[in-house]
Amino acid sequence: MAAITLQNLAHSYNPDSGADADYALKEVNHVWEDGKAYALLGPSGCGKTTLLNIISGLLTPTRGQVLFDGQDVTEASTADRNIAQVFQFPVVYDTMTVGENLAFPLRNRGMDKALISERVQRIAEMTGLEADLHKRARGLTTDLKQKISLGRGMVREDVNAILFDEPLTVIDPHLKWELRTQLKSLHQEFGHTMIYVTHDQTEALTFAEKVVVMKDGLVLQIGTPQELFERPAHAFVGYFIGSPGMNFLPVTVEGNSARLKDAAVTLTDDYGTPDGDLRLGIRPEFVRLTRQADGLPVTINHVQDAGRHKFVNATLFDSEINIAVDEGSQIGPDMTRVILDPEKISIFRDDWRLDGRPVDQVGGGAS
């Protein structure tokens, strides 16, 4: 296992143009901790695979270095980096049995037979392949073949990292949940550094301890699922994480007061007098529908049932807002106001979250 350092790393598939827009990966500096599970999350084309391929050695970056435990591996081949990879589609040896497929990376390294058998058994148990160990891979379903690929990716204990590129895409939806859970257990048990590429937020948030959110080649935020939910660094993170995502309302801000049209909302932090394009962000879970007269006025457009919650879509001044309401709660016709939880409000300037100063610290003799 290894810590992976990305140092001034950037990649353009057209480096001669010199244009910033041509960079599929914009400059990133970060240390990925040894033994942690990371997910690279973002929409199609945002640069996830580019970054993964630079880490695996399939691609040499235009600029910067990749270090494994402090050692520069930027020019090293994939084999020399000592990593395991699982791709979107199964890669299995059809003429071998399931067991032989799982054992292959260990046999290749001349590992002791008894240890191989013990390890293969353990991985087969964790991936649900026990009953299939003696079957030939040819003719197995795609689900089973991808389980073999996942198992083979996890079988070696001595790898620096395991990289997964959308490994559950071909898996039947009802099996996805099961495999995700098994991958998480495998990580908890074996503690490998894992990097998992996906465009599916549920996959990223359930699998990873830290999620790297990317858009247009830029790493917008690296954080725990909770940090991404509660303190999105960029409006895109607020919008992309959560279903529905964060609400955004245009505001002007002065001190700890945000003004929406002719209403004012008191904030817990003081932001001074920021300029630029300002928006107040709040998640549907922290907006309360009420009949209280001091709330902000809304007009309800429609209500959608989503299991644990109902989501009410409404118009607040000229903006659309989603409000989460507990499943059992009644929505009365006189509930035409909303209260925004001040603790959960974020202010964004030109899409980036601003850090305010807690009101009780402002004016308290600061320099």
Ligand SMILES: Nc1ncnc2c1ncn2[C@@H]1O[C@H](COP(=O)(O)OP(=O)(O)OP(=O)(O)O)[C@@H](O)[C@H]1O
């Ligand atoms: N070999 C290549 N040559 C030129 N441009 C490329 C190449 N590979 C990727 N790109 C471009 O780089 C950008 C990032 O692509 P990348 O495949 O890394 O994104 P991604 O987030 O993995 O997308 P997806 O989820 O669709 O795989 C895209 O604009 C893509 O068109």
